Amino acid sequence: MTATIVSAEQRAFTSTPDATTRLLTTVLDAVSDRVLVLDAQGSIVMINAALQQSAWDNSLPLGCLPHHLTLGSNYQDVITGGGQPLEYQAVAQAMLSGIRTVLSGQTDSFSLSYPCHISAQQRWFTMKATPLAWAEQRGVVITHADITPTALVKEALRQGELRFHTLFDSLAHVPIQGYAPDGTVRYWNQASERLYGYTAQQALGANLLDLIVPAEIRAYVEQAIAEMVMTQRPIASAELNLLRQDGTHVSVLSSYAVVQTPGQGIELFSVDTDMTARQQAQDALRESEQRFSSIANATPVMIWLAGTDTLCHWFNAGWLAFTGRTMAQEQGHGWTQGVHPDDLQRCISFYLSHFEQRLPFQMEYRLMHHSGQYRWIHDSGVPRFDAQGEFLGYIGSCVDSHEVRTIKDQLAAMAELVPGVLYQFVLRPGEPWQFNYLSKGVEAFCGVCAELACQDHTVITQLIPQEERLAHHASLAQATRDLVPWLYEHRIKTPQGELKWVRAQATPQAQPDGSVRWTGLLTDITPQKAQEERLRLGASVFDNIQETIIIADAQRVIVDVNAAFTRVTGYTRAEVLGRNPKFLKSGHHSSEFYQTMWQDIDVQGFWIGEVFNRNKAGLVYAVMLNINAVRNDLGQVTHYVGVSTDINQLKLQQEMLERVAHYDALTQLPNRVLLADRLHQAIAQARRNQTKVAVCYLDLDGFKPINDTLGHAIGDGVLKVIAWRMNEVLRASDTAARIGGDEFIVLLSDNEHGDNVRPILDRLLQTINQPIEVNGHQTTVSASIGVSLYPDHACEADTLLRQADIAMYRAKIRGKNCYSFSPSPGHSPSLD
Numbered sequence: 001m002t003a004t005i006v007s008a009e010q011r012a013f014t015s016t017p018d019a020t021t022r023l024l025t026t027v028l029d030a031v032s033d034r035v036l037v038l039d040a041q042g043s044i045v046m047i048n049a050a051l052q053q054s055a056w057d058n059s060l061p062l063g064c065l066p067h068h069l070t071l072g073s074n075y076q077d078v079i080t081g082g083g084q085p086l087e088y089q090a091v092a093q094a095m096l097s098g099i100r101t102v103l104s105g106q107t108d109s110f111s112l113s114y115p116c117h118i119s120a121q122q123r124w125f126t127m128k129a130t131p132l133a134w135a136e137q138r139g140v141v142i143t144h145a146d147i148t149p150t151a152l153v154k155e156a157l158r159q160g161e162l163r164f165h166t167l168f169d170s171l172a173h174v175p176i177q178g179y180a181p182d183g184t185v186r187y188w189n190q191a192s193e194r195l196y197g198y199t200a201q202q203a204l205g206a207n208l209l210d211l212i213v214p215a216e217i218r219a220y221v222e223q224a225i226a227e228m229v230m231t232q233r234p235i236a237s238a239e240l241n242l243l244r245q246d247g248t249h250v251s252v253l254s255s256y257a258v259v260q261t262p263g264q265g266i267e268l269f270s271v272d273t274d275m276t277a278r279q280q281a282q283d284a285l286r287e288s289e290q291r292f293s294s295i296a297n298a299t300p301v302m303i304w305l306a307g308t309d310t311l312c313h314w315f316n317a318g319w320l321a322f323t324g325r326t327m328a329q330e331q332g333h334g335w336t337q338g339v340h341p342d343d344l345q346r347c348i349s350f351y352l353s354h355f356e357q358r359l360p361f362q363m364e365y366r367l368m369h370h371s372g373q374y375r376w377i378h379d380s381g382v383p384r385f386d387a388q389g390e391f392l393g394y395i396g397s398c399v400d401s402h403e404v405r406t407i408k409d410q411l412a413a414m415a416e417l418v419p420g421v422l423y424q425f426v427l428r429p430g431e432p433w434q435f436n437y438l439s440k441g442v443e444a445f446c447g448v449c450a451e452l453a454c455q456d457h458t459v460i461t462q463l464i465p466q467e468e469r470l471a472h473h474a475s476l477a478q479a480t481r482d483l484v485p486w487l488y489e490h491r492i493k494t495p496q497g498e499l500k501w502v503r504a505q506a507t508p509q510a511q512p513d514g515s516v517r518w519t520g521l522l523t524d525i526t527p528q529k530a531q532e533e534r535l536r537l538g539a540s541v542f543d544n545i546q547e548t549i550i551i552a553d554a555q556r557v558i559v560d561v562n563a564a565f566t567r568v569t570g571y572t573r574a575e576v577l578g579r580n581p582k583f584l585k586s587g588h589h590s591s592e593f594y595q596t597m598w599q600d601i602d603v604q605g606f607w608i609g610e611v612f613n614r615n616k617a618g619l620v621y622a623v624m625l626n627i628n629a630v631r632n633d634l635g636q637v638t639h640y641v642g643v644s645t646d647i648n649q650l651k652l653q654q655e656m657l658e659r660v661a662h663y664d665a666l667t668q669l670p671n672r673v674l675l676a677d678r679l680h681q682a683i684a685q686a687r688r689n690q691t692k693v694a695v696c697y698l699d700l701d702g703f704k705p706i707n708d709t710l711g712h713a714i715g716d717g718v719l720k721v722i723a724w725r726m727n728e729v730l731r732a733s734d735t736a737a738r739i740g741g742d743e744f745i746v747l748l749s750d751n752e753h754g755d756n757v758r759p760i761l762d763r764l765l766q767t768i769n770q771p772i773e774v775n776g777h778q779t780t781v782s783a784s785i786g787v788s789l790y791p792d793h794a795c796e797a798d799t800l801l802r803q804a805d806i807a808m809y810r811a812k813i814r815g816k817n818c819y820s821f822s823p824s825p826g827h828s829p830s831l832d
């Protein structure tokens, strides 16, 4: 294309013989931009081909209208001339102002973009003015470049960026920052404002590194940015500790985006997640773990931690000090190597069974001490859960319970020696009983295994007969409520079918956790119960037996009597309790009698004999009394039991027989047998007392005629009267006996000499000789008496009797109704 020269100025411009100018003109004609040159006055001195060509387009942009665009015309007139749309007038003024600044040398260039409607399409142009000098003239070269394609792209980008930022802004809670490779902030959303404290206005244009990157990580951030710029790819997310405006730190997780923006180069975006809360939680957790670990390591208690896989992964210093092993050795299953082989199986299965159910547990096992000795430890494990209830594993604490266990074993051994069963169980509201301890005695006593009973209380409770169980449980529940010592007797039926009586005594104690712990003793009272049964039976016999029973204590004070006692004696039980039984004395026995009786009881433990007692009514009765001393295990007398059998009838019968044997049935005077006894006693007494006994042989005179005339019955009556009269004149110590027919013997004891008996003999003769009336029949008899004296006439009873008999005949011979003494030895019989 060739430049068109249309004026003198144009000619002057083009006539310059400067090859450079020509070259320039040629170049200007070759470019597609619209170019025109103004001189210092603003007149058009050159128009290139593109502008020339476009001058024919009715829709030329501003300043290019063809009817104005002529060489030599003033450019100001061209672009401010009439017919231009109103919206262009401001643009035209701006253009002129810029051109003037260039022409005046104030600036090296001026550019302005402006829209322009061509054929109803909006297009974008950039007007640029740069100074130009030629042939000692100065001017300005103006280009109008159609930048519509570039503008469209930029607009699209701007719209895209707008949407991008709108999207960012809509992420109100996500802090996002956009920045240039040099750190200049280009985007700063509201979330960033909240997080870092800088407003968008403060942040935009500032350097991100200066705003929020602490000095200590600045080099790292710079390097990261450089890497992203170089690779045009984001680096991996990083956790950074950044600064807020107020100087505090904030922990963020930064994710990055690298955006290649046409015209703006690389733009970087950081998308931050505030990690402060998580960091604080992590810090708190770490601190808590550190605190736990320092506390756990400071305590002498041995502590272990297990994860959800049942494996122990941590042991405190106390544990490691105990075992003398390293953490690595103990972790996993390592710790089980230290458990005593006898305890291992029990220990593991106990641990696993509780672990499976997430239950707390307590167990004891022997663990190898670093000294090489096994020691008992008490291990308490509890499940761990996080705040959301998620199971985390177990934590366990152990204490060296060796000494305690040793004492416990000793106590258990002692407990085995205690008769009965020592036990302890715990009652928790709403839970079944739990036996903590049962001494081994339960196996012999109840026939059940102590360990099984500790696992399941029904092993014990089901031993109680069904019909007694309710009352037993109610009694126990009452004592649990009242917290008072409990004493209860009940039966059990052992698995072997044995029925036993149990005395359960225990003390309930309230525990801080709301449970009640019972500690007590079960005693086998089967023998006592059998004894009680026997006693009950005995008591029944006691009250129903015919014999009277008196029970006295060791001081011989009555503590009980039976019903027969009251029936026989007339005394009620209340009247005699607390009294000595001696009030029953009849007076028939001497004090020696009783002394002997008690001596026998004390020495041989019993006494049996006949005793005359006196009842409440004053009557004497005979009993066969059996007194037994009851002694305790120490041999001390605790009670006396007297059992009396009423022998009154027997006694009467005996007396009757005795009387028959010793007394004359008609006159009731002693007979010959009793006389012989009395005579021997009288002789013995006289011998002791140096006195004399007179043996008087008395025979009635003329009795036969009474029988013969009045009859035998009257004769009997006479004999009875005579007997009665004889006793009337005799002393109590004397004896009148009938030895047959009308013959009597009178013994006069304790006479100082023979003459002392004469008055008595006289009174005898006199009283016998008194008239007698029997059944209306009057009669009279007399008596002849022969007297022998002990020891004057003889010392033997028979001799004395014989001599008295002889003397009596002498009295008969002397005429009857008189007495005659036996002659003294060596003397001739006399009739005195």
Ligand SMILES: Nc1nc2c(ncn2[C@@H]2O[C@H](COP(=O)(O)OP(=O)(O)OP(=O)(O)O)[C@@H](O)[C@H]2O)c(=O)[nH]1
Pocket: 699, 700, 701, 702, 703, 704, 705, 707, 711, 712, 713, 714, 715, 716, 719, 740, 741, 742
């Ligand atoms: N009624 C009665 N008579 C008796 C009883 N026992 C003996 N006789 C009688 O007593 C008499 C005793 O005899 P004698 O002593 O010879 O009679 P006597 O008339 O007293 O004679 P002398 O002694 O010589 O004075 C006999 O006739 C007996 O039959 C008795 O129990 N009752």
